[in-house]
Amino acid sequence: MTDFLVLKSGTYHVRLDVPEDAREAFSGRKVLTKSLKTGNRSDAHILKLRWLQQWKTEIEKARRGEIVNFRDDVLQIVEKHQRAINQDKIQGKPASNETKMGFEVIQYAHDKKLSIDFVNEAIDIAAGRSDYSPKTPFFKSRLDAFYSYELNQRKVDLNTVDRHIKRVKALDAFLKSENLLLDYEAVGSFLISKNLEAKTKKQYLFSFNAFYKFLIQKEPSFKERYPINPFKSHELSHVRRGTLKEDERRAFTADEMNTLHGKAIEMGNRRLADLIEIGAYTGARIEEICRLKISSVVKEDGIDCFHIKEGKTQASVRFVPIHPKLMKTVKRLISASDDGYLLKTSKGGKYGTKSKGLGNQFSIFKTGLGFDKKSVFHSVRKTVITTLERADVKNLVIISLVGHKADGLLRMTFDRYSEGPTPLSKLNAVKYLKYKFAS
Structure with a gap:
């Protein structure tokens, strides 16, 4: 199509x-x-010029950041008053x-x-004379309002x-991209297209449901348009037992840990070596x-410990005994x-993550040593858990040491009623962690 015209059901449309x-x-x-509302091609060639000129002007302004997406905003005003x-x-x-x-539309303009x-x-949009129709209800102004609500009112991080x-x-x-309207089936198709673990798909649905809940509270018209939540009751497929996950992270062996630590020291990167050792x-x-401070080193029941005061979940708050081999470094x-911090780092990135710089360093470092994407710093955590498990350390001690949340049948007993293993029992557990690190 070189003349920007399309004939549909006997009527010409201009297209850009x-x-x-x-x-x-x-x-x-x-x-x-x-729609140019004519079936005459000669007339259509004349009528199209106005729209092509307007659209091209809008596109140039959009590229320069000079245009607001007013159409969706006007539609929101219409939806608000429609009932x-x-x-x-x-x-x-x-x-x-x-x-x-x-009046509200004119004031907005x-x-x-x-x-x-x-x-x-x-x-024309307000009067119903326009053929403009959004494919989805995810208007930028709605996303902006949702963003502000979650961040400022609900205090979500x-x-x-x-x-x-x-x-x-x-x-x-x-x-x-698929030319679909928002409904239960379309959401299901999206989840299938992502080819993700069921756990990750649940996180997507969690976000969608948060957005839906916000809108039905703030915009009654949205609830009228979507009275049935299209994000509820989706069945999520799980990876079958026995199926190998190609991208599964693996634990480092003790020898590999020795190599990582030794090479970091050999390269003169003592801070990276200290990170690996801790x-x-x-x-x-x-x-x-990276958030450990001098004040994080405490005695609990007479045992030298790291007091981790914040983390991924509430279970992250814990006392971790300091291995005797680690005390010299500490x-x-x-x-x-x-x-005031044990490892000198600076907050990096949008979220002020203290580990960003060191994390990037480790990634480049381990790749240079020939480790693939299955081996990341989190693999060190897997090494510790695997070592303790193979030493027959009690599950609850391991859970308490690494800051995991007890699940299933353990949740009621351990999370609600138990104060957890003693620092001494955890110290006895970490003594199973043995490496040949250079001093």
Whole structure:
């Protein structure tokens, strides 16, 4: 198609592809279309020029960040008033709510300083004369409102909120690419397309349900349009037992741990060596290690311990006994610290993660030694757990040491009523962790 015209059911439509870098201003639409309301090709060639010129101008403005996605905003105004307008019509009342909606649309256009063409289009959308129709309800303004609500009112941490938005946008992009409307079947198709573990799919549904719950509370019109939650009761397939997971992370062997630690020292990277050593003797997560302070080194029941005060879950808060072989390193780090932390790092990235820099260093370091993507710093944690399990250390001691949450039948007894294993019993457990680290 070189003349931008498409004939549908005897009527010509003008059609223009939207470049990828301008699609956000058009609700992610890849194509703009408009009925020219004529079956005469000569007339269509003339009528198309207005729309092509307008759209190309919009696209250029969108690329420069000068255009707001006003169409979805206008549709939200319409949805907000639609129920009251319908009630007026049924009851034969004056169209006061329709007038109210019209005034709000005009005020919006004025506030956004829309051009006269955009104002006219906004009025057409409000009056039902426009053929503009969003493929999904995931308007940018809704996502922005949801983002603000989760972050500022519900006090959800920034990382989680960003994950919510990223997952909703992924669903939005899928529905648009597949030309699907939001419903239960479409969500099911999206989950199948992701080819992810059931656990990860649950996280997607958790984000979708949070967004749905927010909207039905804030926008009654949304609940009318989607009275049945399309994100509920999805069956998630699990990997069959006995099926090899190709990307499963593996534990380092004791010899590999010795190699990692030794090579870090050989390269003069003592901080990386200290990170590896603390991880090897505690099984702590990398962020937990990087957040250890001088004040984190305490005595609990007479046992020298790391007091980990925050982490991934409530179970992360725990006392981890300091292995006798680790004490020399800990004392050295305490003596050398000038910022109160055992390992000197700086907060990195959007979320202020203290382990970001060291984590990147470890990734480059282990790859240089020939380790593949199955071997990551979290593999050190697997090494500790595997070693303790093979030494027949009690499950509850291992759970308590590494900061996991007791599950299944153990949850009631261990999580609710038990105060956990003693520091001495945990110290006796970590003594099974044996390496040949250079001092």
